[in-house]
Amino acid sequence: MxxxxxxxxxxxxxxxxxxxxxxxxxxxxxxxxxxxxxxxxxxxxxxxxxxxxxxxxxxxxxxxxxxxxxxxxxxxxxxxxxxxxxxxxxxxxxxxxxxxxxxxxxxxxxxxxxxxxxxxxxxxxxxxxxxxxxxxxxxxxxxxxxxxxxxxxxxxxxxxxxxxxxxxxxxxxxxxxxxxxxxxxxxxxxxxxxxxxxxxxxxxxxxxxxxxxxxxxxxxxxxxxxxxxxxxxxxxxxxxxxxxxxxxxxxxxxxTARQSLTAAAQFFRDRNITPLMLGDTITGEAREIAKMHAAIAREIRHYHHPFKPPVALISGGETTVTVKGKGRGGRNAEFLLSLAIALNGMEEVYALAGDTDGIDGSETNAGAIIKPDTLNRAQHIGVNPAALLNANDAWTFFNQLDDLVITQPTRTNVNDYRAILIM
Structure with missing residues (x-):
């Protein structure tokens, strides 16, 4: 798939x-x-x-x-x-x-x-x-x-x-x-x-x-x-x-978020992908949490530690964003934009982050997706990821790439869902 x-x-x-x-x-x-x-x-x-x-x-x-x-x-x-x-x-x-x-x-x-x-x-x-x-x-x-x-x-x-x-x-x-x-x-x-x-x-x-x-x-x-x-x-x-x-x-x-993460872990397990649950209580600045996740993905991709790919890193919780810019953001979009910059086009690494209620911040998307070619595609159309991250404008970044995840309101809410897939 x-x-x-x-x-x-x-x-x-x-x-x-x-x-x-x-x-x-x-x-x-x-x-x-x-x-x-x-x-x-x-x-x-x-x-x-x-x-x-x-x-x-x-x-x-x-x-x-x-x-x-x-x-x-x-x-x-x-x-x-x-x-x-x-x-x-x-x-x-x-x-x-x-x-x-x-x-x-x-x-x-x-x-x-x-x-x-x-x-x-x-x-x-x-x-x-x-x-x-x-x-x-x-x-x-x-x-x-x-x-x-x-x-x-x-x-x-x-x-x-x-x-x-x-x-x-x-x-x-x-x-x-x-x-x-x-x-x-x-x-x-x-x-x-x-x-x-x-x-x-x-x-x-x-x-x-x-x-x-x-x-x-x-x-x-x-x-x-x-x-x-x-x-x-x-x-x-x-x-x-x-x-x-x-x-x-x-x-x-x-x-609870734990129940939802456990269900997602079983989803990956059923498809012969090793789930590595990082926890359902992750908090902190979205862009900084993304760097931590990128480091773990890098360890798995390059050194097959602690597991050999394919691996799915799964986490929940609620990150925060200290808004300094005037862009259109959302904590999940900001997490992903920071993650894309940290991964810098790493091969065979994909990620999704979204709010289970279907609304990331005040926007109409639940979250977004990044792929190995995310930064290359952005460069091709003249979109500057670092500038948009500094402006808290991650929504604009993913909207330009057509990589927003839109679910409509889900009528539930167990906080954020993040999954990084290392193939």
Whole structure:
């Protein structure tokens, strides 16, 4: 099989391993005596809601609402699907979060709150607390997304500035809470997945202020004053581990990056290609992580160590990009452009990197592919890879070469998938 086709098929195998329609039905709880309210958010929320409706026992009341990014919706019957902006919060998402909170307040102890959360839920549920405006929250979010902060750091800020994140949704429920989670974070921590609407939050206001100062974020004087006051007083904290509000709350992770990487590894193994899994928790600057991957590929290609080709290097996690240029990027495209430069046309080495949600950054592609002739083709059409990498403009590079990988929204999200095929 063509190496590029192998890489694409392995990517789709990884995505399919996290398909909510296949996974959710196996993890549903028993219906309660009363009503079941479904509340969800994230890139997989609509597919998860659809899966619940398909499998929920007949005769048991089911209603609710989920919020998902624009273009990720699906037709449902009793669970309302609302689309809002991602990764920056908008009015639609904020209004939906308030509506969800009102619905949860109406539950009784005989009812059930069924949560459906996946990556992307944080920004979709970022309805600001009363002392913060939506415009202020948007400005902070925009800076956090460009400064190189990790998703865990971004979520610490979001949890404290939102009315439902950081365990606040569960704290509002008198009914038992059962949440199904599709993990897009490297540690599979329920408090980080969609910023943990139903999970205890160990972070503090002090950490929020420290992050804003560390990354030199620009905030309004009133917001700065509020943060200092809350840090000094310790009031209005998110509910912490051990809080009694979580005595009847369960968060269950049903899909992870590890499961998807394992499925991809088996895909290659079935085709007599040795899979070498580098891990599902790889983080750091995309361009620097690419250099590390290139060094491993070089060792295998030239010295057959630790394995003789054909070998597939597989990794997951979520790299970051500190944006200094004004180009169109995406962390997976930036990883690949840096990798292509580091490999410098190495023979028989191909690679794919893509986000399992189908969206690399803010663009419409999931990722891209590189081949041994990538740099030669770029030179032939007058495209300068180093200049575009410095401008954080990897999307333009791969678009010019027609090497973007476009899947459309996959309605799941277990973070990034990277595969380097050494033939």
């Amino acid at each position: 063509n190496p590029c086709e192998l890489l694409l098929d392995s990517f789709y195998t990884a995505i399919d391993a996290a398909n909510p329609l296949k996974i959710v039905p196996h993890h549903l709880p028993d219906p309660p005596q009363g009503n079941t309210l479904v509340i969800g958010a994230g890139k997989a929320a609509a597919a998860m809601a659809h899966a619940v409706e398909e499998s929920w026992p007949t005769g048991h009341p089911l209603e609710g609402m989920v919020v998902t990014p624009y273009g990720h919706g699906l037709a449902t019957q009793s669970i309302v699907v609302i689309e809002a902006n991602h990764p920056l919060p908008d009015t639609q998402g904020a209004m939906t979060a308030h509506a969800m909170l009102e619905s949860v307040h109406m539950l009784t102890p005989d009812d059930l709150l069924l949560g459906l959360f996946s990556g992307g839920g944080s920004s979709l549920l970022s309805a600001p607390i009363s002392s913060v405006t939506l415009e202020e929250l948007q400005a902070i979010s925009r800076q956090l997304l460009r400064c190189g902060a990790s998703i865990q750091e971004i979520n610490i800020v979001r949890k404290h500035l939102s009315v439902v994140l950081g365990g606040k949704l569960a704290a509002a429920s008198r009914a038992p809470v059962y949440s199904l989670l599709i993990s897009d974070v490297t540690d599979n921590d329920p408090s980080s997945i969609a910023s943990g609407p139903c999970a205890p939050d160990p972070s503090t206001w002090q950490e929020v202020l420290a992050l804003i100062e560390h990354y030199a974020l620009t905030i309004s004087p009133s917001l700065a004053t509020m943060l200092r006051e809350k840090t000094n007083s310790g009031h209005d904290e998110t509910p912490k581990p051990g809080d009694t509000v979580f005595r009847n709350v369960k968060n269950k992770i049903i899909a």
